[in-house]
Amino acid sequence: MGNSNFPTLTKIKEASQRIRPFIHKTPVLKSTAIDKLAGCRVFFKCENFQKVGAFKARGASNAVLKLQDSIKQKGVATHSSGNHAAALAKAASQAGIPSFIVMPTSAPTVKIDAVKEYGGEITFCEPTLEARERTLMQVVEETGASFIPPYDHWDIIEGQATCALEFLEEIPSLESIMAPVGGGGLLAGTALSASYLSSTIKVYGAEPLGADDAFKSFKAGKRIPMTNPKTIADGLLTSLGERNFSVIMELVEDILTVEDKAIVTAMRLIYERLKIVVEPSCAVPLAALLANKEMFLGQEVGIILSGGNVDLTKLPF
Amino acid sequence: MGNSNFPTLTKIKEASQRIRPFIHKTPVLKSTAIDKLAGCRVFFKCENFQKVGAFKARGASNAVLKLQDSIKQKGVATHSSGNHAAALAKAASQAGIPSFIVMPTSAPTVKIDAVKEYGGEITFCEPTLEARERTLMQVVEETGASFIPPYDHWDIIEGQATCALEFLEEIPSLESIMAPVGGGGLLAGTALSASYLSSTIKVYGAEPLGADDAFKSFKAGKRIPMTNPKTIADGLLTSLGERNFSVIMELVEDILTVEDKAIVTAMRLIYERLKIVVEPSCAVPLAALLANKEMFLGQEVGIILSGGNVDLTKLPF
Numbered sequence: 001m002g003n004s005n006f007p008t009l010t011k012i013k014e015a016s017q018r019i020r021p022f023i024h025k026t027p028v029l030k031s032t033a034i035d036k037l038a039g040c041r042v043f044f045k046c047e048n049f050q051k052v053g054a055f056k057a058r059g060a061s062n063a064v065l066k067l068q069d070s071i072k073q074k075g076v077a078t079h080s081s082g083n084h085a086a087a088l089a090k091a092a093s094q095a096g097i098p099s100f101i102v103m104p105t106s107a108p109t110v111k112i113d114a115v116k117e118y119g120g121e122i123t124f125c126e127p128t129l130e131a132r133e134r135t136l137m138q139v140v141e142e143t144g145a146s147f148i149p150p151y152d153h154w155d156i157i158e159g160q161a162t163c164a165l166e167f168l169e170e171i172p173s174l175e176s177i178m179a180p181v182g183g184g185g186l187l188a189g190t191a192l193s194a195s196y197l198s199s200t201i202k203v204y205g206a207e208p209l210g211a212d213d214a215f216k217s218f219k220a221g222k223r224i225p226m227t228n229p230k231t232i233a234d235g236l237l238t239s240l241g242e243r244n245f246s247v248i249m250e251l252v253e254d255i256l257t258v259e260d261k262a263i264v265t266a267m268r269l270i271y272e273r274l275k276i277v278v279e280p281s282c283a284v285p286l287a288a289l290l291a292n293k294e295m296f297l298g299q300e301v302g303i304i305l306s307g308g309n310v311d312l313t314k315l316p317f
Numbered sequence: 318m319g320n321s322n323f324p325t326l327t328k329i330k331e332a333s334q335r336i337r338p339f340i341h342k343t344p345v346l347k348s349t350a351i352d353k354l355a356g357c358r359v360f361f362k363c364e365n366f367q368k369v370g371a372f373k374a375r376g377a378s379n380a381v382l383k384l385q386d387s388i389k390q391k392g393v394a395t396h397s398s399g400n401h402a403a404a405l406a407k408a409a410s411q412a413g414i415p416s417f418i419v420m421p422t423s424a425p426t427v428k429i430d431a432v433k434e435y436g437g438e439i440t441f442c443e444p445t446l447e448a449r450e451r452t453l454m455q456v457v458e459e460t461g462a463s464f465i466p467p468y469d470h471w472d473i474i475e476g477q478a479t480c481a482l483e484f485l486e487e488i489p490s491l492e493s494i495m496a497p498v499g500g501g502g503l504l505a506g507t508a509l510s511a512s513y514l515s516s517t518i519k520v521y522g523a524e525p526l527g528a529d530d531a532f533k534s535f536k537a538g539k540r541i542p543m544t545n546p547k548t549i550a551d552g553l554l555t556s557l558g559e560r561n562f563s564v565i566m567e568l569v570e571d572i573l574t575v576e577d578k579a580i581v582t583a584m585r586l587i588y589e590r591l592k593i594v595v596e597p598s599c600a601v602p603l604a605a606l607l608a609n610k611e612m613f614l615g616q617e618v619g620i621i622l623s624g625g626n627v628d629l630t631k632l633p634f
Contacts, residue, residue: 027344029366048592049346049592053592268629271594271629272594272629275365275366275370275593275594275595275625276592276593276594277588277589277592277593277594278592308592312585312588312589312632312634313634315629315632317629317630
């Protein structure tokens, strides 16, 4: 690998040890019926069972625990309407430090409640990126807290990489591994661990067609931020981060896009066959696999199910 | 134990070995949030991950495998609109013998499809118990197949008992164990294994108020069959079997009833906190626990989640 900034295998293994007391070692599930449908053997790494219900607990814990003690005491801050907010609040609470979370007034009640439950101090702002960033700057200035971004940060990527590390330690025979891609924290981390642990494994990103900036950026060789993303996979609306993009360009085989309809079908299949609760973003890799069966025929394929935080009153089936 | 017909611990352990190649050893899950709510430590044995999506795979496999070779070849038969039908069809298919399933015309398409998927030969009949029994008798006469009832049968009870056996081998410290009760196959099996493996554990049945024949029978000391049961817990509409009742009277501490509203609340809690898909019947023990917290304060409580076959388009939330 050319980029000397990339977290090394040693660093990722250290991160895995560091966060171990604060996260779950999540199970890997299988379904004979899905294997039959897909024409290959599919292994699902279930981060929906992770603390705070999503892989985000890994990166947030790692970033908080790596802060120097002197600056750690002032707390951490971020702007987020999603799983990163809850993950950071929980990681801060476990470290005994305050967390300051900027949330748009439009954030779902369930996400706001989760942040409160973990003791996060919420500042609300208008639901625009500009207002979020401005409010965050004010909060950071007032409190002296450290800004922990949701994905474009090496400690976050290193933390998310521990998921594929665990996965490949349990199922070393995987020939392909897929993760959904939004900001690219999970996909970049997955690509790093996979490339270190196997010289032949292929890494794929899976993205909704309605938020396909990673696909377009990957093909163009430069970041093309998304405008007006629209997809049921609400965890994947963000555009690729800079660090994330550099890892993905170097280590990812391809990015596959799928329509929302296929995402809903795959999501229902996961509920019916694996009997687990996942959020729509989770179902994107399985949808991509089923839409590209011939690429994976007879293989052992690993899919990372990213999270399970879904509004149960609004399931799309 | 007074009744010499009851399956012994040795028999249950033999059953566990016998069915091992055909069933999953299901995982035990926990949730810190549910513990906090309940005021005790709750362990969930997840039979929703079982083959055919329910504990019924245990009893059906055991009953089929115990048939003498000479009569086994003629196949097995039952009448059922639920999980037992699919479980028996699958067990028969694995044993390489035919299965004949009598189903009411009113059975849900998803259950009919499951039986077909496992190669069961379906005979439809009017949706009355009388028609079901008459049609079954005709099928048995024509085919010479052995009738395997859904719960009132020692081999079925012995098979269902393997669930609590596994559970207590994994978590021997359980102080109470709860199972839902419909026909009583799971509860009787649970009571047997629990009484053999612990001299102090208390066994509870949990039942919907709208189908509370087990509660009434238990209090009266004689079987009082249910007329017009009405509850969202569609797996628990049947009345207690005779053998099941004899075990329950001797080994169960109490039967707790709950209203449908509490069942739906508990069901949602399982989806939100454990991130797993369960059917309404599954949620009855947790509902009973939450309605009787003071009885279990500070204890280690085991709950058997019986199955995950639910119509996802009709979730009650």
